[in-house]
Amino acid sequence: MKKSTAGKMIEKKTIQKFIQVTAAAAVLSITAAGLVMAEDAAGSAEKTVIHAVTQGSPAPYVTVNEDGSFSGYDIEVLQNVFDRLPQYELDLGLAEFDAMLTGLNSGNYDIAVNNFSYREERAESYYFSYPYDTTTYVFIQRKEDEPLISLQDAADRGYKIEASAGGNVTNALEQWNSENPDSQIEITYSDSDLSVWFEHIEDGTSDFRIDDLPIYTAYQKEFGFDGLDSHVISDEETARISTALNAYFLFPKDAQGAALREDIDGALLELKEDGTLLELTQKYFGADQVPDDADFETTMN
Numbered sequence: 001m002k003k004s005t006a007g008k009m010i011e012k013k014t015i016q017k018f019i020q021v022t023a024a025a026a027v028l029s030i031t032a033a034g035l036v037m038a039e040d041a042a043g044s045a046e047k048t049v050i051h052a053v054t055q056g057s058p059a060p061y062v063t064v065n066e067d068g069s070f071s072g073y074d075i076e077v078l079q080n081v082f083d084r085l086p087q088y089e090l091d092l093g094l095a096e097f098d099a100m101l102t103g104l105n106s107g108n109y110d111i112a113v114n115n116f117s118y119r120e121e122r123a124e125s126y127y128f129s130y131p132y133d134t135t136t137y138v139f140i141q142r143k144e145d146e147p148l149i150s151l152q153d154a155a156d157r158g159y160k161i162e163a164s165a166g167g168n169v170t171n172a173l174e175q176w177n178s179e180n181p182d183s184q185i186e187i188t189y190s191d192s193d194l195s196v197w198f199e200h201i202e203d204g205t206s207d208f209r210i211d212d213l214p215i216y217t218a219y220q221k222e223f224g225f226d227g228l229d230s231h232v233i234s235d236e237e238t239a240r241i242s243t244a245l246n247a248y249f250l251f252p253k254d255a256q257g258a259a260l261r262e263d264i265d266g267a268l269l270e271l272k273e274d275g276t277l278l279e280l281t282q283k284y285f286g287a288d289q290v291p292d293d294a295d296f297e298t299t300m301n
Contacts, residue, residue, distance in 0.1 A: 047089035050260065052078065053100045053109040054092065058194060060218040060284045061115040061133075061247075064094065073214075073284040074113050074247070077132050077268075080276055084267040101126070104252045110260055111249050117168060118244040118300050127257045128300040130268045131246030131291040132277060137238050138230040140216055141208040142201060147231045148208060151176050151240060155183035159207035162188045162197045169210045172241040195223050202227040210241060214285045246291050248300070261299070269296050 054074070056064040062072040070092055082090045092113070095103060103109040104126060117135075118128060139148040148154055151173070154161075163170040170187065177184050188206065190197070198219060200206045216230050238245070249264060251257035271277045272290065281289040 045087070048087060049089045049091055050082075050110045051108065052090060052092045052111045052113055053095045053103055054113045055097050055100060056094050058115075058215050058218070059222070060214050062113070073133065073280060074115055076280055076284075077271065077277070078113055078249075080271055080280075081264055081267040084270055085263055088263075101250075104250060104257075107252070109252075110256070111251055111264070113249055115247045116250050117242065117247060122250070123301040125253055127251040127253050127261050129249040129251070129261055130265045130272075130299060131248055131295050132268055132271070133247040133281065134289050134291045135242075135245040135247070136213040136287070136289065137210055137233045137241055138213050138216055139208055139233055140198070140201065140211060140228055140230050142204075142227055143229045145207075147229075149234070150237050151185065152180075152183060154208060155180065155185050157207070158186075160186040160188060160205075161208055161210075162190045162192070162200055162206045163209075164191050165189055168242040168244070172210075176240065194219055198223070198225050198228060213287075214289075217285070246295060265299065272296055 054062050054070065056062055056070070060072055061074045062070060063075075065071055075092075078090070078092070082088055093109075095109075097114070100109065100112045100114065104112055112126075115133065116122070116128075122128075141148060148157075148159075155176075161173065163173065170189075173185055173187055177187070194211070194215065197206070197209055201209060202225060210233070213230065213232070219225070220228070233241070249261075251261045268277075272293075277290045278288060281287065
């Protein structure tokens with residue numbers, strides 16, 4: 001569509017505002033992903049703005065810095081992805097967890113970034129990228145306590161746990177209680193910060209937690225919970241908690257989301273093959289948490 005006013009320069013204010021094209025031969029077009037691009041009279045294409053969203057936690061995956069900028073493993077992976085996709089301009093914003101998902105459905109966001117694991121109910125509404133991280137779960141408890149070896153062990157000790165509703169760990173504990181009426185694990189539902197939950201283990205309000213190792217390590221580094229220790233959970237017990245150990249980006253389940261996912265998957269595969277993902281997992285986790293090669297052969301949905 002041609003603009004009626006000619007000879008003006010393209011205004012570039014912020015990536016949050018719409019691109020205005022006022023050159024005489026300007027043309028607006030829609031990409032395969034359904035996203036707006038602008039082309040000026042000289043034929044140079046403007047970048048497509050991709051609106052990404054994150055909850056801003058937990059560390060070390062996502063952190064909001066004092067100046068409002070973002071950092072963390074997920075963020076650095078995302079930035080490396082877009083460094084390989086020069087046709088796009090990344091706009092990353094902050095939202096509550098539920099708002100991230102509803103925003104994908106409403107078209108407010110193009111990609112959600114928050115160390116999402118795979119769930120069948122999510123796959124009904126959103127596309128999943130290739131994975132970019134895999135999880136190692138640990139039991140977290142007081143140092144003086146005998147290390148836990150299983151959920152049965154926790155139940156036999158009469159252990160209590162604080163957890164938020166709907167997470168992988170909480171779902172697994174609820175499933176355990178449903179299947180083992182004589183070996184219950186007491187769950188106290190709470191939306192407190194992890195730091196509060198860890199404090200409650202130290203002071204005896206609760207007895208243990210199950211979290212992924214990088215999260216525990218990050219909170220230990222920041223808060224110094226001297227009374228806590230962690231123990232890696234066996235593969236058999238991990239399977240009780242979740243068989244979906246990888247992390248993914250989420251996209252709207254439509255043509256736009258499918259096209260954007262294809263481009264981002266290509267970049268993620270490059271990051272895997274050139275060793276960038278390994279470097280980043282070593283940087284943030286001190287370990288190789290790169291998903292297996294087979295995980296990059298096909299998407300989850």
